[in-house]
Amino acid sequence: MQKNKAAEQQGQEEWIAELLTLSEEQKMTPKQLAILQAGIEIFSEKGYAAASTSEIAQRAGVAEGTIFRYYKTKKELLLSIVSPAMAKMIAPFVLRNFGGVLDVPFESYEAFLRAFMVNRLEFARKNFKILRIFVQEIPFQPVLREQFIENVMNNILERVTNITDHFKEKGEVAGVPTPSIIRFTISSVIGYLLARLLLMPDKDWDDEAEINLTIEFMLHGISGPAIRRENQ
Amino acid sequence: MQKNKAAEQQGQEEWIAELLTLSEEQKMTPKQLAILQAGIEIFSEKGYAAASTSEIAQRAGVAEGTIFRYYKTKKELLLSIVSPAMAKMIAPFVLRNFGGVLDVPFESYEAFLRAFMVNRLEFARKNFKILRIFVQEIPFQPVLREQFIENVMNNILERVTNITDHFKEKGEVAGVPTPSIIRFTISSVIGYLLARLLLMPDKDWDDEAEINLTIEFMLHGISGPAIRRENQ
Amino acid sequence: MQKNKAAEQQGQEEWIAELLTLSEEQKMTPKQLAILQAGIEIFSEKGYAAASTSEIAQRAGVAEGTIFRYYKTKKELLLSIVSPAMAKMIAPFVLRNFGGVLDVPFESYEAFLRAFMVNRLEFARKNFKILRIFVQEIPFQPVLREQFIENVMNNILERVTNITDHFKEKGEVAGVPTPSIIRFTISSVIGYLLARLLLMPDKDWDDEAEINLTIEFMLHGISGPAIRRENQ
Amino acid sequence: MQKNKAAEQQGQEEWIAELLTLSEEQKMTPKQLAILQAGIEIFSEKGYAAASTSEIAQRAGVAEGTIFRYYKTKKELLLSIVSPAMAKMIAPFVLRNFGGVLDVPFESYEAFLRAFMVNRLEFARKNFKILRIFVQEIPFQPVLREQFIENVMNNILERVTNITDHFKEKGEVAGVPTPSIIRFTISSVIGYLLARLLLMPDKDWDDEAEINLTIEFMLHGISGPAIRRENQ
DNA sequence: GATGAATGAGAGTTCATTCAT
DNA sequence: GATGAATGAACTCTCATTCAT
Numbered sequence: 001m002q003k004n005k006a007a008e009q010q011g012q013e014e015w016i017a018e019l020l021t022l023s024e025e026q027k028m029t030p031k032q033l034a035i036l037q038a039g040i041e042i043f044s045e046k047g048y049a050a051a052s053t054s055e056i057a058q059r060a061g062v063a064e065g066t067i068f069r070y071y072k073t074k075k076e077l078l079l080s081i082v083s084p085a086m087a088k089m090i091a092p093f094v095l096r097n098f099g100g101v102l103d104v105p106f107e108s109y110e111a112f113l114r115a116f117m118v119n120r121l122e123f124a125r126k127n128f129k130i131l132r133i134f135v136q137e138i139p140f141q142p143v144l145r146e147q148f149i150e151n152v153m154n155n156i157l158e159r160v161t162n163i164t165d166h167f168k169e170k171g172e173v174a175g176v177p178t179p180s181i182i183r184f185t186i187s188s189v190i191g192y193l194l195a196r197l198l199l200m201p202d203k204d205w206d207d208e209a210e211i212n213l214t215i216e217f218m219l220h221g222i223s224g225p226a227i228r229r230e231n232q
Numbered sequence: 233m234q235k236n237k238a239a240e241q242q243g244q245e246e247w248i249a250e251l252l253t254l255s256e257e258q259k260m261t262p263k264q265l266a267i268l269q270a271g272i273e274i275f276s277e278k279g280y281a282a283a284s285t286s287e288i289a290q291r292a293g294v295a296e297g298t299i300f301r302y303y304k305t306k307k308e309l310l311l312s313i314v315s316p317a318m319a320k321m322i323a324p325f326v327l328r329n330f331g332g333v334l335d336v337p338f339e340s341y342e343a344f345l346r347a348f349m350v351n352r353l354e355f356a357r358k359n360f361k362i363l364r365i366f367v368q369e370i371p372f373q374p375v376l377r378e379q380f381i382e383n384v385m386n387n388i389l390e391r392v393t394n395i396t397d398h399f400k401e402k403g404e405v406a407g408v409p410t411p412s413i414i415r416f417t418i419s420s421v422i423g424y425l426l427a428r429l430l431l432m433p434d435k436d437w438d439d440e441a442e443i444n445l446t447i448e449f450m451l452h453g454i455s456g457p458a459i460r461r462e463n464q
Numbered sequence: 465m466q467k468n469k470a471a472e473q474q475g476q477e478e479w480i481a482e483l484l485t486l487s488e489e490q491k492m493t494p495k496q497l498a499i500l501q502a503g504i505e506i507f508s509e510k511g512y513a514a515a516s517t518s519e520i521a522q523r524a525g526v527a528e529g530t531i532f533r534y535y536k537t538k539k540e541l542l543l544s545i546v547s548p549a550m551a552k553m554i555a556p557f558v559l560r561n562f563g564g565v566l567d568v569p570f571e572s573y574e575a576f577l578r579a580f581m582v583n584r585l586e587f588a589r590k591n592f593k594i595l596r597i598f599v600q601e602i603p604f605q606p607v608l609r610e611q612f613i614e615n616v617m618n619n620i621l622e623r624v625t626n627i628t629d630h631f632k633e634k635g636e637v638a639g640v641p642t643p644s645i646i647r648f649t650i651s652s653v654i655g656y657l658l659a660r661l662l663l664m665p666d667k668d669w670d671d672e673a674e675i676n677l678t679i680e681f682m683l684h685g686i687s688g689p690a691i692r693r694e695n696q
Numbered sequence: 697m698q699k700n701k702a703a704e705q706q707g708q709e710e711w712i713a714e715l716l717t718l719s720e721e722q723k724m725t726p727k728q729l730a731i732l733q734a735g736i737e738i739f740s741e742k743g744y745a746a747a748s749t750s751e752i753a754q755r756a757g758v759a760e761g762t763i764f765r766y767y768k769t770k771k772e773l774l775l776s777i778v779s780p781a782m783a784k785m786i787a788p789f790v791l792r793n794f795g796g797v798l799d800v801p802f803e804s805y806e807a808f809l810r811a812f813m814v815n816r817l818e819f820a821r822k823n824f825k826i827l828r829i830f831v832q833e834i835p836f837q838p839v840l841r842e843q844f845i846e847n848v849m850n851n852i853l854e855r856v857t858n859i860t861d862h863f864k865e866k867g868e869v870a871g872v873p874t875p876s877i878i879r880f881t882i883s884s885v886i887g888y889l890l891a892r893l894l895l896m897p898d899k900d901w902d903d904e905a906e907i908n909l910t911i912e913f914m915l916h917g918i919s920g921p922a923i924r925r926e927n928q
Numbered sequence: 929g930a931t932g933a934a935t936g937a938g939a940g941t942t943c944a945t946t947c948a949t
Numbered sequence: 950g951a952t953g954a955a956t957g958a959a960c961t962c963t964c965a966t967t968c969a970t
Binding site for chain 5: 951952953954955956957958959960961962963964965966967968969970
């Protein structure tokens with residue numbers, strides 16, 4: 001268990017490191033940064049359609065025309081906010097594929113789940129507002145939907161499928177259809193993130209305990225004290 | 233098992249019956265109905281803020297002014313669509329509390345989960361567009377959020393908590409914090425609904441098998457063939 | 465000469481009659497008429513690009529939004545002003561083709577020239593502002609250019625060519641290329657219209673004398689008293 | 697006839713020479729020249745009001761601000777394009793008045809007309825785009841209009857009046873009001889230029905023949921073979 | 929001298945809402 | 950009850966012009 005934890009911890013930190021390196025590459029003027037920041041805030045507060053460029057300009061402390069020097073249209077501003085975030089979102093999955101040697105760098109499925117949860121929680125915490133915008137707008141922005149399908153389907157899903165299949169062969173995961181396993185797993189993780197960050201952000205959460213509990217649920221279900229006893 | 237199934241089946245049908253009785257009480261003119269219907273469609277297609285009342289009027293086949301005879305504002309139209317649906321949403325949980333006698337009318341936790349899933353799937357299927365609107369707008373409409381918190385917190389959550397605690401005492405559910413169990417359970421159910429109805433509605437779904445699998449996951453997790461074998 | 469004059473007079477009046485019948489067929493609300501009228505004035509005063517819809521609305525005495533109830537765009541308002549005028553412009557030429565019998569209803573080329581000048585002067589006088597807009601915008605509005613080419617090339621030019629060729633055969637017109645004759649003729653007529661209505665509208669014009677003179681020029685040139693004497 | 701031709705040819709070339717000497721007097725930086733050139737192109741393509749200074753800057757390959765170093769306003773750029781061209785336009789007429797001796801340096805009115813046409817065609821060909829801008833903008837720019845009236849009325853018209861009166865006395869031109877003669881003459885010339893350069897620039901023109909024909913028209917009209925025969 | 933980021937007034941257009949019919 | 954013409958505020962976006970660098 002100690003070894004596992006160390007490995008996970010390491011996996012997690014690598015992921016985060018990769019995220020960070022991706023993000024600060026573009027040089028922006030302070031005004032552009034202010035516009036982007038104001039856009040994130042107002043889009044996430046009111047939704048894209050109900051946000052007005054004049055309010056964004058005001059919050060950013062620039063003239064309204066300045067927004068349109070950097071972004072030709074309001075929609076381009078939206079995409080400039082969300083698209084890079086989507087790239088960062090898949091970064092930890094994509095970058096793994098290079099470097100090679102070990103394609104599944106996790107000791108156990110549990111280790112994977114833990115690293116996954118910790119990483120996603122960290123990501124969601126850092127990009128909370130952008131994620132909100134993303135989730136709100138994906139039904140209405142075909143461009144976003146296409147990017148999402150392409151990225152998630154061709155990167156994340158494939159990668160998670162590989163990992164899951166790997167541990168299925170090792171007997172750590174039940175011999176049921178992988179898509180169902182993944183759906184169930186992702187539901188549980190996202191369910192936690194939503195409760196944690198969106199529904200009850202002010203509750204006094206013990207993240208480590210809740211993550212452990214959620215992993216327990218995913219691995220052994222909620223059905224009772226016998227199983228419980230074995231694992232706690 | 234057979235007996236269980238019959239019971240669940242019955243439970244489910246009762247719930248549906250209750251839903252129906254709630255809905256047709258208001259008398260509406262055909263125009264008002266057309267407006268409501270058009271509102272549902274256009275709000276769910278474009279989102280509330282991006283939908284225009286003139287388009288709704290056109291789709292409904294009425295004059296623009298007619299909408300405002302029935303609904304003072306565009307927002308009132310939105311609420312007239314979503315609020316009743318929210319009432320219907322909690323109906324199966326609320327009505328139970330009357331009639332009394334048996335507060336937990338399920339043979340087992342598994343029976344409850346199955347009834348719950350079947351019922352929610354049915355409900356989501358029937359009210360898909362309204363649910364979309366609801367989910368889209370709840371972050372931006374305080375009125376909706378209040379209604380939701382009040383209804384869900386004070387009705388559904390309380391009731392589900394009761395049921396869960398009941399089976400926790402019976403030993404069918406693990407002795408961990410009930411809120412975590414509920415969060416996990418609801419995540420799994422909603423995850424299935426989303427995949428089923430929103431993400432991949434065109435896939436060839438075997439609902440019964442997927443529901444069984446999801447219940448298996450919820451009860452015993454994904455951790456492997458040994459546990460699997462015991463339960464199937 | 466007396467007979468000629470009568471015939472011309474008659475031809476001219478028919479043309480005018482035809483013009484009038486074409487114009488008042490559409491029913492318009494007073495507001496729409498005011499918008500159209502204001503559009504004509506302001507477009508002709510400032511040019512299309514430099515005219516603002518807000519100024520048009522103000523001059524028309526309506527709200528700015530009202531313009532866009534009747535005309536989806538500013539450009540549509542422009543075309544709604546100019547296109548019908550173009551139809552009216554070719555009306556006297558088009559309608560001739562029906563009724564048949566006599567395709568060239570003029571006693572002499574001189575009679576034709578006189579009827580043509582009188583008719584065009586009348587038309588230009590009545591539609592001065594619209595013609596200004598038309599001339600100003602035709603280089604920049606492909607739609608206008610297409611309409612103009614189609615109408616003028618396929619209707620007016622063909623018709624005038626027929627008439628000219630007719631009198632060429634009769635020996636009233638020199639045996640030189642018809643296009644050159646037409647170009648020269650139209651230049652002279654338009655030159656008069658421009659001087660008369662645009663360049664020096666305030667001069668004290670004797671239209672009949674100037675028209676006679678211009679016809680003299682077209683028929684016999686400016687070269688001297690001998691020729692002059694023969695014809696006056 | 698041979699002699700005439702030589703004289704005209706000479707007259708024409710003198711005029712052109714005068715034009716050239718006028719033009720290269722101002723010293724301009726390459727950037728300013730580029731701005732001027734880009735201004736000419738874009739103003740003539742889109743019209744003054746619809747042209748944007750940013751597009752001009754782009755086409756000129758300079759920064760937006762640079763335009764305003766050389767020309768305080770967009771309108772000043774316009775005038776800097778059109779005004780010098782207007783000066784060049786009247787140059788051949790103005791300069792004649794100096795040097796004196798012979799105020800009417802043409803053997804015949806026909807020689808004058810030919811020299812006039814050839815010269816104007818040459819001028820229009822070389823300054824086509826600027827002339828377009830000039831014609832488009834003169835209705836909307838009082839400054840231009842004043843310059844034009846002053847120059848044309850006080851220089852060209854006076855001079856052409858002198859020439860025409862001279863040949864009227866000699867009996868080469870009919871004894872009708874000079875303004876009408878000039879109007880008619882200029883209409884015919886401009887009509888040719890427009891057809892030649894604007895309406896059908898791609899047609900295969902035989903300029904010499906068309907000019908001869910136009911002069912024929914101006915001198916003897918279009919009225920028939922008898923007159924024709926006398927003059928050809 | 930040249931730049932181009934920044935401005936803000938004003939452009940065309942949309943839209944929820946009103947009200948006379 | 951139902952209409953749809955009319956509104957005017959607010960929207961996104963453009964552009965001539967300024968000015969610190």
